[in-house]
Amino acid sequence: xxxxxxxxxxxxxxxxxxxxxxxxxxxxxxxxxxxxxxxxxxxxxxxxxxxxxxxxxxxxxxxxxxxxxxxxxxxxxxxxxxxxxxxxxxxxxxxxxxxxxxxxxxxxxxxxxxxxxxxxxxxxxxxxxxxxxxxxxxxxxxxxxxxxxxxxxxxxxxxxxxxxxxxxxxxxxxxxxxxxxxxxxxxxxxxxxxxxxxxxxxxxxxxxxxxxxxxxxxxxxxxxxxxxxxxxxxxxxxxxxxxxxxxxxxxxxxxxxxxxxxxxxxxxxxxxxxxxxxxxxxxxxxxxxxxxxxxxxxxxxxxxxxxxxxxxxxxxxxxxxxxxxxxxxxxxxxxxxxxxxxxxxxxxxxxxxxxxxxxxxxxxxxxxxxxxxxxxxxxxxxxxxxxxxxxxxxxxxxxxxxxxxxxxxxxxxxxxxxxxxxxxxxxxxxxxxxxxxxxxxxxxxxxxxxxxxxxxxxxxxxxxxxxxxxxxxxxxxxxxxxxxxxxxxxxxxxxxxxxxxxxxxxxxxxxxxxxxxxxxxxxxxxxxxxxxxxxxxxxxxxxxxxxxxxxxxxxxxxxxxxxx
Numbered sequence: 001x002x003x004x005x006x007x008x009x010x011x012x013x014x015x016x017x018x019x020x021x022x023x024x025x026x027x028x029x030x031x032x033x034x035x036x037x038x039x040x041x042x043x044x045x046x047x048x049x050x051x052x053x054x055x056x057x058x059x060x061x062x063x064x065x066x067x068x069x070x071x072x073x074x075x076x077x078x079x080x081x082x083x084x085x086x087x088x089x090x091x092x093x094x095x096x097x098x099x100x101x102x103x104x105x106x107x108x109x110x111x112x113x114x115x116x117x118x119x120x121x122x123x124x125x126x127x128x129x130x131x132x133x134x135x136x137x138x139x140x141x142x143x144x145x146x147x148x149x150x151x152x153x154x155x156x157x158x159x160x161x162x163x164x165x166x167x168x169x170x171x172x173x174x175x176x177x178x179x180x181x182x183x184x185x186x187x188x189x190x191x192x193x194x195x196x197x198x199x200x201x202x203x204x205x206x207x208x209x210x211x212x213x214x215x216x217x218x219x220x221x222x223x224x225x226x227x228x229x230x231x232x233x234x235x236x237x238x239x240x241x242x243x244x245x246x247x248x249x250x251x252x253x254x255x256x257x258x259x260x261x262x263x264x265x266x267x268x269x270x271x272x273x274x275x276x277x278x279x280x281x282x283x284x285x286x287x288x289x290x291x292x293x294x295x296x297x298x299x300x301x302x303x304x305x306x307x308x309x310x311x312x313x314x315x316x317x318x319x320x321x322x323x324x325x326x327x328x329x330x331x332x333x334x335x336x337x338x339x340x341x342x343x344x345x346x347x348x349x350x351x352x353x354x355x356x357x358x359x360x361x362x363x364x365x366x367x368x369x370x371x372x373x374x375x376x377x378x379x380x381x382x383x384x385x386x387x388x389x390x391x392x393x394x395x396x397x398x399x400x401x402x403x404x405x406x407x408x409x410x411x412x413x414x415x416x417x418x419x420x421x422x423x424x425x426x427x428x429x430x431x432x433x434x435x436x437x438x439x440x441x442x443x444x445x446x447x448x449x450x451x452x453x454x455x456x457x458x459x460x461x462x463x464x465x466x467x468x469x470x471x472x473x474x475x476x477x478x479x480x481x482x483x484x485x486x487x488x489x490x491x492x493x494x495x496x497x498x499x500x501x502x503x504x505x506x507x508x509x510x511x512x513x514x515x516x517x518x519x520x521x522x523x524x525x526x527x528x529x530x531x532x533x534x535x536x537x538x539x540x541x542x543x544x545x546x547x548x549x550x551x552x553x554x555x556x557x558x559x560x561x562x563x564x
Contacts, residue, residue, distance in 0.1 A: 010049035058157035086142035087131035194270035253330035340439035
């Protein structure tokens, strides 16, 4: 795709654009009235912009509404003159937005375009219709409508534009806080609506649900302005208690099962359709950060892994409740299983968040078996069976939704879990690795020996590595005997963790020293009384250590490299 050409705008810098916005929407004066002088400055600057080029319709409408308000305050006009002025501004405001979506062939209803395409309140269209074809609305109604129209333009044009023009600047803390509050409010409203619909068994039809979800995603993108800002703001909010993890501990996942059954239908009817739509839209936007394409699923799983890693860090002072971490682990396992299931047998979800169209349904008027007979009278050349199969596969692949993760994403998840598990053994991270190796035989073969080491440390109870040690004995490739160790450790360590856990350095040190003395085949502390100085790089007594890895932990066998 060729790069987009730069767009000419009448303002010469982002600072001027921001200044005009602050004049249009000034802070109230000490007596609570509107700063009319600031709005007059904005109108004078808009006249200068009009001389430079065409203005966006939102700025033109803002100036027209503000000019009507200023004249209402500063000039002695009759009620009829004010009603005519406000009505004309409102009619041009609605028509200007709707005309952009009218096609030349068939004219569509203004109400449909304004509500479905633009996102206007329906009563804006009704007021415009009344002022055009019926009596003029009262002055009180027109004044109230003007203030609400200005608020709508501010929310749908000015705020997203302010975010985009400030992309090169570091957002202030106040701006980040306001953005987070807006996104949190949208997500809480969505959750509340879905909870009510599930309770009353009044869920909308899939087509209507698709429209609602798409509109919600557009609203989130508008509030944040860009894909990376949306992910940075939305993912932490989704991981707050009350969102993906319910506030009620009775509704959270159980360590015995490690699934999301306790969350009920909120998973399939509330969260998964929304998150799948976010993933699709971000993929369509091709948003990048630091040269990498953004992915909602990757950002979400990375955020969840960060929660598990923070709870496992020995230097952490506080951690979330055990049931919170178990539910986060259940979400990770659920998403990974969905990914691998979609690779092998793509299925259509009841709410349509993972769709796989039928190959025959993608071809209009697909021929029946009788039409494929040899004696068919048609003279049109037919494709061979192999060509038809290739065409079906190509069309099906083109209609497939993007995969949740690619191979590099899975490898990064595995590497993060291994790196932190080797430093501080965690049954939670080990359980994540279980989910991957159960579905990916190649990764299972590669990390099998390392998993064996982690399983031995889980059994022995060692949680950290001691500074001086003797090397552990080599292990075999097959990690199967230790697969269930992590699941059992998760269930054991989570019992009774419904209160906030506090991990202090003193407690972790005592547990480490106690376990490392009793553990067999693990690192142990050397006796301080018998220890004597020795050359750097030598073991006590001047012994040169053998730093070569065992064969099974070193590079893969030659047969795997040569293919024999």
